[in-house]
Amino acid sequence: MVQQEFRKGPWTEQEDIKLVSFVGLFGDRRWDFIAKVSGLNRTGKSCRLRWVNYLHPGLKRGKMTPQEERLVLELHAKWGNRWSRIARKLPGRTDNEIKNYWRTYMRKKAQETKRVATPSSTSSCHSSLSSNNQAVGSHPSKESGEESFYDTGGPNMIDPTEIKIGKEQGEQGYSMDDIWKDIALSEENVQNPVHASVRHIEEECSFFGPHLPSPSWEYSSDSLWVMDEEGKTFLPSSDQFFSSFEHGAAPAFLTG
DNA sequence: AAATTGACCAACCGCAGTAAA
DNA sequence: ATTTACTGCGGTTGGTCAATT
Numbered sequence: 001m002v003q004q005e006f007r008k009g010p011w012t013e014q015e016d017i018k019l020v021s022f023v024g025l026f027g028d029r030r031w032d033f034i035a036k037v038s039g040l041n042r043t044g045k046s047c048r049l050r051w052v053n054y055l056h057p058g059l060k061r062g063k064m065t066p067q068e069e070r071l072v073l074e075l076h077a078k079w080g081n082r083w084s085r086i087a088r089k090l091p092g093r094t095d096n097e098i099k100n101y102w103r104t105y106m107r108k109k110a111q112e113t114k115r116v117a118t119p120s121s122t123s124s125c126h127s128s129l130s131s132n133n134q135a136v137g138s139h140p141s142k143e144s145g146e147e148s149f150y151d152t153g154g155p156n157m158i159d160p161t162e163i164k165i166g167k168e169q170g171e172q173g174y175s176m177d178d179i180w181k182d183i184a185l186s187e188e189n190v191q192n193p194v195h196a197s198v199r200h201i202e203e204e205c206s207f208f209g210p211h212l213p214s215p216s217w218e219y220s221s222d223s224l225w226v227m228d229e230e231g232k233t234f235l236p237s238s239d240q241f242f243s244s245f246e247h248g249a250a251p252a253f254l255t256g
Numbered sequence: 257a258a259a260t261t262g263a264c265c266a267a268c269c270g271c272a273g274t275a276a277a
Numbered sequence: 278a279t280t281t282a283c284t285g286c287g288g289t290t291g292g293t294c295a296a297t298t
Contacts, residue, residue, distance in 0.1 A: 048284075054266075054267095082287090084286055100263095104263060
């Protein structure tokens with residue numbers, strides 16, 4: 001068989017929009033399926049990563065707060081490099097983010113230690129971080145409810161207005177943040193092309209059901225999605241829905 | 257002003273676990 | 278019971294930006 005060449009590297013704004021739309025439609029579980037039907041030419045893995053680390057609503061962006069930093073240090077002392085586990089205790093932060101933070105922190109610390117070991121320099125290099133083994137105490141963590149924040153469990157949970165997009169998108173002139181803000185503010189006003197493309201996909205998808213995802217991802221109770229017992233995951237209520245895709249690529253209007 | 261260095265972030269890879277066939 | 282495909286996790290790398298020299 002000829003192995004398909006998948007796209008790699010940084011995601012474009014268009015790809016992001018497409019991915020968000022398809023996750024809105026199919027939930028954030030069936031990544032291979034989403035990768036296929038979206039026509040993104042990415043692996044499911046890549047799609048998932050992009051979603052989890054970047055596009056997921058509720059992601060906090062920006063610097064960690066001192067509280068978060070302390071929590072990371074404490075939990076790392078407790079659990080080691082169980083990044084995803086640690087991330088579950090820090091709503092809005094991804095394992096990747098925490099991992100990156102930890103690396104940077106360790107490097108800083110190593111440098112500091114080095115400097116102390118070679119005391120030729122002044123000793124006044126105060127790290128902004130407090131000592132790690134301080135009890136953080138009352139983080140609201142019910143051990144059982146250790147589900148990851150990025151485990152949206154399906155499309156209903158998606159609130160695109162909260163999707164934060166990093167700087168490079170912004171530099172391109174129109175950040176995803178702006179996009180979602182626009183969507184939230186003016187459903188009726190289609191003005192920018194990006195906004196329009198999201199809407200376009202959604203409108204085109206209207207064959208899926210009586211009321212499929214509006215730009216604010218509101219799913220009506222009679223939609224194709226049903227919640228499982230745990231109330232966590234949303235699944236299509238019928239597999240015929242998927243099978244219509246699985247026999248081939250998505251309808252042309254979806255893949256663009 | 258240009259070059260260098262460091263910090264940060266996004267994305268890829270490989271492996272392991274799990275569910276479905 | 279076994280195989281296969283998929284998902285999730287942790288490690289690592291590479292690119293970009295800002296600060297410093």
